[in-house]
Amino acid sequence: MKPLKRVGIPRALSYYSFFPLWKEFIEELGFAVIVSSPTNRKILEDGIKETVNDACIPIKVYHGHVLDLAGRVDYIFAPRMVSADGKSTFCPKFLGLPDMVRFIDEALPPLVDSRYNRSGLPGGLWRFFYAVAAALGVRNPLLIGRAALSALKKQRSYQKLLRSGLKPPAALEVVFSRDEIKKGRAPAQPGLKQEEDSVAVALLGYPYAVFDPYISAGIYQKLVKLGVEVVTYEQIPRKIMRRFSKVMPQNFFWYYSNQVCWAGLHLIDAKTAVDGIIHITAFGCGPDAMVDKTLEIEAKRAGLPFLSLAIDEHTGEGGVQTRVEAFIDMLKIKKAPVRVG
């Protein structure tokens, strides 16, 4: 049998939100999907060499992931992410990503850089599916339609798992396992703290920073080890997000910034939902400068402890560990009942 052609997907940026959609669609079209290796020092260093100094670390790492795939795949899937909700757009660096990647100083396989844009004319998503298929040389409308429906179903299951409280790495595993419904039940819901003395923290930030343990210095894993219940924006129900999208006088222009901000405002408003907020922000990220300040001001107004952690390629595990531990200790002391006598 002829081996399947391979499409490489970088394990960075939109991977954490849309991988089930990409993978299912491409596989249903009859291709094999290869994902780049988990981020490591080489990937980061390769990415740094190919990008400008002031690019944020997620963009640098993305370039390293593209290089990790070059030479072992027939295509690289690097869609131009424009809009996921038809209202806001992705940040300018996402918009220009395929163009930046083309400047990598190494021979790359053809890029599949179709526009993912749910705004504008109706059928934005279908145009995207047809464009991806065309870039891969597939023209059969029946095959494309079937693959698209299957991909949308997979993506919906993934989002359901995320809302149930599963975090992206676990939800990705579950969504592609056969046993997904049984395994997909997460124990905790946002805002439901399980034990009296346990601490719940909102870990806010863009999923490609929060859930890449290499660039975030493993903050999520550290919190779990400390026995902290971690709430992220992905698990906030859509209905609540819609409600908070009407709270700010002016929403941000950028998709992920809005998601993080609406979730933060909800958790701050809910008062007892979490004991504190940790905001992971990428050094050099323009949108984050505003998101961070908004969350800080609102948390302060509500008397909710707030820790902002800026990450870049120099972020060390030790520094993060100390700050996170000190923050959690402070939350525990604040929560402990005052003993008299």
Ligand code: SF4
């Ligand atoms: S939103 Fe910020 S962190 Fe994300 S790609 Fe854009 S500049 Fe980088």
